[in-house]
Amino acid sequence: MNLNRLALYLCVLSTLVGICWADDLLPSWTDAPSKKAIIAFVENVTNKDSSGFVPVAERIAVFDNDGTLWPENPLPFQIAFSIDELRRQLPEHPEWKDDKFIQSALAGDIAPLLADHYKGLFHLVAVTGSGMTTTAFAARVRDWLVTAKHPKFAKPYDQLTYQPMQEVLAYLRSNGFKTFLVSGGGSDFMRVFSERVYGIVPEQVLGSHAAVVYELRTDGPVLLKTMNSLFVDDGPGKPEAIHQFIGRRPIACFGNSDGDKAMLEYTTMANPHPSLGVIVHHTDSEREYAYDAHPKSSGKLVAALADAPKRNWIIVDMKTDWRTIFAD
């Protein structure tokens, strides 16, 4: 074989490898515009010759959790945990018979918990997530994840992450991005599984939280979970938390509801870098759920959907854009 022919073979080979590699990107996605937009964005910001190149340290991507990385139906999973905790602890708390939110939850009547910006839901989360050490709380969540199963999918909750989004997380990280959870769920709840399930380390988890109190006990230091100074990481709270915890603007943001609208704006509007805003639209009643304006519990998507065209936010149609929904 002469050298020219060898060069030709190598060229063909490398092209084939390149095509295969491109096919391997986000394999659970169909060849939809959403997939193409994500890949085009990543290729632009990581290309040193592109005017849109972004240094590695500034490649910050933020992800909502409930409804974006795993379902939030029929209830956000942390609410399912809280209700299971209420049942478990009920015998020790006779005073709960006078608590209307707790009684609603135990009766499976969720509507009253949603009024007034989910006031009842946060109350449940607070009741079942305070008055113990952070270590004791984490142990309860860990136990629950082992035993509880989702009512529709009959699997442990942490086995219900969306495979296409797992691929996006891995794809971004392999391109130098730091991936953060920015979610209305509790930080202490999400940190129990975020590293194992998403590969997101605890210091990259921003969630709702209340004050903890340091105490030095004879067997060592502990932090007590309280209900004071509750911070709700939703709506405008999301860019506020991003500033407090991350301290710079993300360039990529993935959400699924109006609670993510402010975070999408903060990521994509007047950002000196190229940016990507993505909304996961729940359109698949068979394989998952279909909702936007009228969700069963959380996840209302109206204002962000209306703004999407003028903000150039990408809409992911779960039914058509995702070949598979759940990680196996």
Place this chain on the structure above:
Amino acid sequence: MNLNRLALYLCVLSTLVGICWADDLLPSWTDAPSKKAIIAFVENVTNKDSSGFVPVAERIAVFDNDGTLWPENPLPFQIAFSIDELRRQLPEHPEWKDDKFIQSALAGDIAPLLADHYKGLFHLVAVTGSGMTTTAFAARVRDWLVTAKHPKFAKPYDQLTYQPMQEVLAYLRSNGFKTFLVSGGGSDFMRVFSERVYGIVPEQVLGSHAAVVYELRTDGPVLLKTMNSLFVDDGPGKPEAIHQFIGRRPIACFGNSDGDKAMLEYTTMANPHPSLGVIVHHTDSEREYAYDAHPKSSGKLVAALADAPKRNWIIVDMKTDWRTIFAD
């Protein structure tokens, strides 16, 4: 040259390289017990064959800033910034003539600001650090760092970091550690210079902070700095902030005052991993400052120093343990 002789040469060469490398570790430190303790700790937790091995993801090191990575005399640098800001803004604020803390500060009378857990100092920080966007505040700090000079050392404040501590930061990072600032200074203040000066990215800076408020303006999203929900990242606030922001216990902690005592306890007591607690003791009145029980402003060191022996915390004697104080 035969192969045996080549192998011998290579062995001698690699040994020499090894010795030189060891000599290069922390070159601004004398051969003091403190240096040896830091190196022994790092070698233990990074050695896969050691029972004390710690996986990379759990190698979290936390550093106080004022008095630990740079001086806090004659005033913490952020207070110097605040007083300069008061002077600059004075013409626009006639109402400040009735503010006793502001009048004290402008008169150079610092003592009244220190009473009641630094109440006056926090007031100054709030007055000069709220009521503007986070971007505007960062620009002010940036301007100040360019123009202001330290009264004793006649250099810009951000050129006064401790060279031996810069070496510790780099040494830990080269061994897989993530380095965090955990300081009473404001997050928004420290993030202006932390990446450039210490190599610590904004998302690894934990400081005092108050609520920011998200607002979508016609020219883009902003965050307004307020004085609400002030969180003081000092004393027990440090382990509390570490939990909220990092979500797991550090294995190495560097501080210099009683304000770091809780963070040292949280790092070193009943930690399942090996851990390191280090206190920088200001003993060098010529090259820097000498103080512990009676500092000029912040930096009191009594309780933590008393606890050091029983907690196995390492004391760094700045005068004897550091060959040089400042980075050049």
